Amino acid sequence: MTAHNFNQAISPLEKGLGAMTHEFTCASIAALKWNILREDVSLPVAVLYEDNLLHNLQWMQEFITRYGVKLAPHGKTTMAPKLFQMQLQNGAWGITLATAQQTEVAYAHGVRRVLMANQLVGKENLAKIGRLLADPTFDFYCLVDSSENIAQLGAFFAERSLRLSVLIELGTKGGRAGVRDSAALTRLIGELANWKGVLALCGIEVYEGVLSTETEIKEFLQRAIQATTQLAHDHLFDRTPVILSGAGSAWYDVVAESFSIADLGIPLEVVLRPGCYLTHDVGAYQAAHLDIQNRNPIAAQMKSSLKPALCLWAYVQSIPEAGHAIVGTSFQNPFRNPGHLLE
Amino acid sequence: MTAHNFNQAISPLEKGLGAMTHEFTCASIAALKWNILREDVSLPVAVLYEDNLLHNLQWMQEFITRYGVKLAPHGKTTMAPKLFQMQLQNGAWGITLATAQQTEVAYAHGVRRVLMANQLVGKENLAKIGRLLADPTFDFYCLVDSSENIAQLGAFFAERSLRLSVLIELGTKGGRAGVRDSAALTRLIGELANWKGVLALCGIEVYEGVLSTETEIKEFLQRAIQATTQLAHDHLFDRTPVILSGAGSAWYDVVAESFSIADLGIPLEVVLRPGCYLTHDVGAYQAAHLDIQNRNPIAAQMKSSLKPALCLWAYVQSIPEAGHAIVGTSFQNPFRNPGHLLE
Numbered sequence: 001m002t003a004h005n006f007n008q009a010i011s012p013l014e015k016g017l018g019a020m021t022h023e024f025t026c027a028s029i030a031a032l033k034w035n036i037l038r039e040d041v042s043l044p045v046a047v048l049y050e051d052n053l054l055h056n057l058q059w060m061q062e063f064i065t066r067y068g069v070k071l072a073p074h075g076k077t078t079m080a081p082k083l084f085q086m087q088l089q090n091g092a093w094g095i096t097l098a099t100a101q102q103t104e105v106a107y108a109h110g111v112r113r114v115l116m117a118n119q120l121v122g123k124e125n126l127a128k129i130g131r132l133l134a135d136p137t138f139d140f141y142c143l144v145d146s147s148e149n150i151a152q153l154g155a156f157f158a159e160r161s162l163r164l165s166v167l168i169e170l171g172t173k174g175g176r177a178g179v180r181d182s183a184a185l186t187r188l189i190g191e192l193a194n195w196k197g198v199l200a201l202c203g204i205e206v207y208e209g210v211l212s213t214e215t216e217i218k219e220f221l222q223r224a225i226q227a228t229t230q231l232a233h234d235h236l237f238d239r240t241p242v243i244l245s246g247a248g249s250a251w252y253d254v255v256a257e258s259f260s261i262a263d264l265g266i267p268l269e270v271v272l273r274p275g276c277y278l279t280h281d282v283g284a285y286q287a288a289h290l291d292i293q294n295r296n297p298i299a300a301q302m303k304s305s306l307k308p309a310l311c312l313w314a315y316v317q318s319i320p321e322a323g324h325a326i327v328g329t330s331f332q333n334p335f336r337n338p339g340h341l342l343e
Numbered sequence: 344m345t346a347h348n349f350n351q352a353i354s355p356l357e358k359g360l361g362a363m364t365h366e367f368t369c370a371s372i373a374a375l376k377w378n379i380l381r382e383d384v385s386l387p388v389a390v391l392y393e394d395n396l397l398h399n400l401q402w403m404q405e406f407i408t409r410y411g412v413k414l415a416p417h418g419k420t421t422m423a424p425k426l427f428q429m430q431l432q433n434g435a436w437g438i439t440l441a442t443a444q445q446t447e448v449a450y451a452h453g454v455r456r457v458l459m460a461n462q463l464v465g466k467e468n469l470a471k472i473g474r475l476l477a478d479p480t481f482d483f484y485c486l487v488d489s490s491e492n493i494a495q496l497g498a499f500f501a502e503r504s505l506r507l508s509v510l511i512e513l514g515t516k517g518g519r520a521g522v523r524d525s526a527a528l529t530r531l532i533g534e535l536a537n538w539k540g541v542l543a544l545c546g547i548e549v550y551e552g553v554l555s556t557e558t559e560i561k562e563f564l565q566r567a568i569q570a571t572t573q574l575a576h577d578h579l580f581d582r583t584p585v586i587l588s589g590a591g592s593a594w595y596d597v598v599a600e601s602f603s604i605a606d607l608g609i610p611l612e613v614v615l616r617p618g619c620y621l622t623h624d625v626g627a628y629q630a631a632h633l634d635i636q637n638r639n640p641i642a643a644q645m646k647s648s649l650k651p652a653l654c655l656w657a658y659v660q661s662i663p664e665a666g667h668a669i670v671g672t673s674f675q676n677p678f679r680n681p682g683h684l685l686e
Contacts, residue, residue, distance in 0.1 A: 013448050021474070039466035042444055099671070101385055105356050118671070119660040123382035131364070145661050177661035177669045317462040318488050318520035326520045328442070328461070 017042065036313055044314040044329050052309035053083075053278060057090035059306055060277050064091065066298050067256040067270075072096045072115045072245070074275030081109030083278060094139070096273040100125035103140070107132050115245065116142040117205065117273060119149055119169075119177060126156045133162045141243070143169040143205055145179050147191035154195035163198060167205040167243060168231075170224055175210035185227065189236060201236055203243025203269075204228045208251050214295070217251055221258040232266045241267035249276035250288040253296035279310040360385065379656050387657040387672050395652035396426075396621060400433035402649055403620050407434065409641050410599045410613075415439045415458045415588070417618030424452030426621060437482070439616040443468035446483070450475050456482040458588065460548065460616060462492055462512075462520060469499045476505045484586070486512040486548055488522050490534035497538035506541060510548040510586060511574075513567055518553035528570065532579060544579055546586025546612075547571045551594050557638070560594055564601040575609045584610035592619035593631040596639035622653040 009023035024032070034040040036047065064071045070093035075084055084095050084106060094113030097103050100122075103114050120129060120142040132138050144150050144166045157164045168188060171178020179185050192201055206224045208217045228244055231237060242264075247255035252274045259270040276285050289306050293299045318326040352366035367375070377383040379390065407414045413436035418427055427438050427449060437456030440446050443465075446457050463472060463485040475481050487493050487509045500507045511531060514521020522528050535544055549567045551560045571587055574580060585607075590598035595617040602613040619628050632649050636642045661669040 013451055015444060017444075042467040042471065043465055101358060101360075108356055121658045121660045121671070122386055124385040125658075128385065145663060149661075171663050173664060174667070175663075177663050180664055315464045315468075317464050318492075320488060320514050320518075320520050321516060321523055324517070328464070 041313075044312060047311045047313060048279065049309045049311065052280070052307040053086065055304070056278050056280055056306050056309060057086060059302065059304060060274075061091040062302060063253075063298060064256070064272065067260045069256050069260055069270040069272055070094075072113075072271050072273050073278065074098075074117070074248070074273050075106060076102060077249075077275030078278065079105070081106065081111070084109065084111055087278065093269075093271060096275070100128040104128050104132065107135075107138065112137055113139040114141070115167075115205075115271065115273065116140065117207070117245075119143055119145060120153060120164075121149060126153070129164070130157065130160055130162055133157075133164065139165075141165045141167055141202055143167050143177070144188065144192075144199075145169045145171065145177050147187050150188065150191040150195065150199065154191075154198050158195065158198045163200055165200045165202045165239070166192075167203045167245065168201065168227075169205045169207075170220075170227060171206075172211060172216075172220055176207060178206070182227075189231070192236075200238035201231070202239035203237065203245065204231070205243075206246040207248060208246055208255060209248035214251075214254060217254055218258060221246065221255060225259070225262045225264065228268075229264045232264060241269040243269050243271055245271040245273060247272040247274055249274040249285055250291075252277075253292045253299055256298075257296065277306055280306040280308045281310070282308045384656075387655060390654045390656060391622065392650075392652045392654065395623075395650040396429065398647070399621050399623055399649050399652060400429060402645065402647060403617075404434040405645060406596075406599070406641060407615065410603045412599050412603055412613040412615055413437075415456075415614050415616050416621065417441075417460070417591070417616050418449060418454075419445060420592075420618030421621065422448070424449065424454070427452065427454055430621065436612075436614060439618070443471040447471050447475065450478075450481065455480055457484070458510075458548075458614065458616065459483065459485040460550070460588075462486055462488060463496060463507075464492060469496070472507070473500065473503050473505055476500075476507065482508075484508045484510055484545055486510050486520070487531065487535075487542075488512045488514065488520050488527075490530050493531065493534040493538065493542065497534075497541050501538065501541045506543055508543045508545045508582070509535075510546045510588060511544065511570075512548045512550075513563075513570060514549075515554060515559075515563055519550060521549070525570075532574070535579075543581035544574075545582035546580065546588065547574070548586075549589040550591060551589055551598060552591035557594075557597060560597055561601060564589065564598060568602070568605045568607065571611075572607050575607060584612040586612050586614055588614040588616060590615040590617055592617040592628055593634075596635045596642055599641075600639065620649055623649040623651045624653070625651045 009025055010029065011023050012020040036045065060071060071091060072094040073087050073092055074096040076098045079102065094115055095106055095111050096115045096117050097106060098118050100120060103116055106114060120126060129140065133140060153164055169178040171180060173180060179188060192199055204224050204227055206220060208220055211217050211220060224244065228242060232242060244259055252272045255272060293305065312329060314327045314329045316325045317328045352368055353372065354366050355363040379388065403414060414434060415437040416430050416435055417439040419441045422445065437458055438449055438454050439458045439460050440449060441461050443463065446459055449457055463469060472483065476483060496507055512521040514523060516523060522531060535542055547567050547570055549563060551563055554560050554563060567587065571585060575585060587602055595615045598615060636648065655672060657670050657672045659668045660671045
């Protein structure tokens with residue numbers, strides 16, 4: 001599928017637009033030169049600051065370069081293809097996404113390497129990915145954590161003579177998805193053996209963000225390193241280098257440190273997947289970033305910090321009593337997560 | 344503005360669609376006869392059950408008819424113009440909305456009476472409403488709770504020779520917007536007097552949903568009745584009948600009961616604004632509806648209850664340990680509010 005409708009008309013009936021009495025295309029809207037302080041836009045509106053975006057892109061590029069690791073920023077954070085392109089132009093190895101539909105959108109906008117950090121399930125989702133894999137330049141990885149899912153994927157892609165690259169997801173008890181123990185891992189490997197040439201085992205994936213302490217996270221990362229070492233020893237990987245991927249936006253430094261110093265004796269591609277570094281914030285991720293600068297030697301050496309690049313503008317619609325303003329943000333609580341957008 | 348683009352093409356790149364490899368219009372999608380159990384749609388998908396929607400429409404129509412009150416269901420709940428039309432065809436007096444932009448969308452889809460249950464602020468928002476008021480068949484009301492806002496509205500609409508209908512919002516300490524006490528109300532009335540012929544005072548509005556007990560709510564409703572009586576006595580209303588409006592989805596029965604038995608000695612139009620009765624749920628609003636049936640004489644007499652009409656379908660993508668399924672709902676937590684969508 002090609003992105004034939006990117007410059008489709010934007011109507012005044014769409015949410016969050018301004019001084020429009022008729023349709024415009026994206027390209028022609030820029031020429032209107034909307035100015036928020038002149039109230040040309042009907043608030044609430046979210047604004048991205050280009051300078052700070054570029055600063056954050058460069059910060060992360062330096063960080064991953066100094067660790068010699070790869071970056072596949074999670075695209076669900078923004079789901080904005082123009083930002084995906086900025087990330088790819090600033091050193092990202094690929095884009096991480098959550099669903100087949102997000103993958104289809106990214107592909108239509110030119111992204112040619114996607115790590116789908118989820119299991120691929122559902123007839124239409126498999127069909128979507130199958131259509132994209134017909135393009136030999138499209139490099140796609142998804143996660144597996146059950147033999148049932150592996151059998152479904154194997155049957156579907158074998159029938160279409162396609163090859164699907166998968167990473168085994170490891171998980172922790174009470175967490176999200178992912179293989180819990182070595183017995184389950186052995187069952188998975190057994191099922192994968194039935195689909196040689198159809199499902200290519202390319203590496204191991206973890207998401208450490210469900211754990212709350214550095215100690216727990218480091219133990220989990222060691223488990224991933226051991227599993228990767230064992231599977232490599234057994235010659236079970238179909239890709240060189242083997243992919244070892246982890247990291248949300250709060251602990252990517254610990255993952256970079258643990259995975260980059262691990263010596264598995266095989267060529268390894270460590271892929272980090274933080275998404276929130278690009279827009280950053282002045283709340284939860286500012287606090288997480290301070291933690292990173294305090295504990296990580298490379299982040300500590302770097303001369304600057306991530307900067308908040310997203311700002312929400314809204315009208316105060318009422319100040320019904322002293323110290324109590326009602327702000328029309330259009331969200332139930334925009335300040336809840338991932339942190340205060342406004343200072 | 345006319346709704347010239349309602350049948351615009353829907354692309355496979357839009358979220359939550361199914362077996363599409365190219366663009367379709369809304370009208371032609373129906374002919375595809377998608378079936379969820381045949382997995383024709385890429386989950387997650389929200390489904391509305393027409394039978395239950397119609398049942399709920401009829402239930403609410405009977406309720407308001409028996410109380411002799413009017414219904415302006417809050418449209419932000421669904422923001423679905425086809426549902427607005429179903430509500431208007433089943434006895435609704437108008438549609439309640441939260442913003443000028445929502446009002447513009449509703450107008451473009453044929454809605455000709457809107458109660459905007461918020462203050463109207465911001466240059467482009469005033470301009471939007473100004474454009475709509477050029478249509479003499481469009482009946483629009485918004486809330487005021489400060490003399491500053493009244494002065495802004497007065498100046499803007501006077502300059503354009505337009506007349507804006509307003510309701511005074513009363514509020515409670517620590518709650519949302521709204522006039523807190525009689526001194527503030529007096530200041531408001533003073534400012535309104537400067538804009539005779541421009542701003543038409545049409546009634547009083549409250550939102551009782553910020554309070555938590557029936558006793559507090561009844562006291563607040565009595566305050567609204569007293570304020571309405573006083574302003575009517577002073578001949579300050581520019582509309583007959585005077586509008587007295589309240590009620591979210593949890594306490595509309597108490598508002599109906601309190602306002603309908605109040606004898607103010609003037610023609611009164613009581614307007615209720617619940618939004619969630621239409622789709623209902625099996626969580627918070629099911630519990631609220633049981634409370635209503637337990638305490639309200641008319642709801643108790645009615646032979647049936649509201650029925651859940653919205654269902655979210657999603658894939659289980661992993662069962663990594665016994666009793667622990669990971670479901671791809673596309674929301675951080677769809678079950679948080681307004682209640683469990685799935686049983």
